[in-house]
Each structure stands twice: as C-alpha cells, then as structure tokens.
Amino acid sequence: xxxxxxxxxxxxxxxxxxxxxxxxxxxxxxxxxxxxxxxxxxxxxxxxxxxxxxxxxxxxxxxxxxxxxxxxxxxxxxxxxxxxxxxxxxxxxxxxxxxxx
Numbered sequence: 001x002x003x004x005x006x007x008x009x010x011x012x013x014x015x016x017x018x019x020x021x022x023x024x025x026x027x028x029x030x031x032x033x034x035x036x037x038x039x040x041x042x043x044x045x046x047x048x049x050x051x052x053x054x055x056x057x058x059x060x061x062x063x064x065x066x067x068x069x070x071x072x073x074x075x076x077x078x079x080x081x082x083x084x085x086x087x088x089x090x091x092x093x094x095x096x097x098x099x100x101x
Contacts, residue, residue: 002051006049006051011097011098012046012049013051013053013054014042014051014052014054015042015055015090015093016053016058017039017042017057018056018057018060018067018078019032019057019061019062019065020066020067020075021064021065021066021075022075024074024076032064035065036065039057050100052100056086060085071085
C-alpha cells in the first residue's frame with residue numbers, strides 16, 4: 001500500500017504498532033516481545049523507502065512494553081486519553097510529511 005500510495009503522489013506515514021503487554025481475550029501470545037520487533041521492521045522499511053516513521057510505541061509504552069491502563073482500559077484499545085497522546089503526534093507528522101519532497 002505504501003509503494004502504491006507513493007507511486008500516486010500520496011505522502012506516506014508509517015506508524016508503529018501500539019504497545020500491548022498481553023491480549024486479555026487470548027493470553028500468552030507475548031505481544032510485548034513481538035510488537036517491538038515488528039516496529040523495528042516498520043521503522044527500517046520507512047527509512048529505506050523515504051517514508052516518515054511515527055513512533056507511538058515509545059511515547060505510550062510502560063516498563064512492560066504494554067499500554068498502561070491510563071491510555072487503554074483493556075491495555076490494548078486506546079481511550080480518549082490515549083488518543084489525546086496520539087493526536088498531536090499525528091498532527092506533527094502530517095505537517096512534517098507535507099513539507100517533504
């Protein structure tokens with residue numbers, strides 16, 4: 001999708017996957033280990049292709065690589081407070097990517 005967007009003159013922002021320590025509905029999948037690895041791949045892909053990388057993970061992760069309850073009641077899906085952290089980050093990223101050639 002990113003390559004197709006770029007080919008059609010659409011600016012691309014690749015964002016990190018949000019942190020999650022575990023999924024309450026399916027425990028034991030270790031997203032707190034897998035998501036950082038996926039985010040590293042996403043960041044590298046963005047850098048290799050000249051896309052902007054938006055790192056929500058670092059701004060929102062707790063010491064367990066999870067999403068704290070203050071940002072997500074179920075520690076997975078953001079609440080209004082979680083989105084209030086994300087909103088200025090995406091606004092800044094959009095403004096930055098619009099200035100990129």
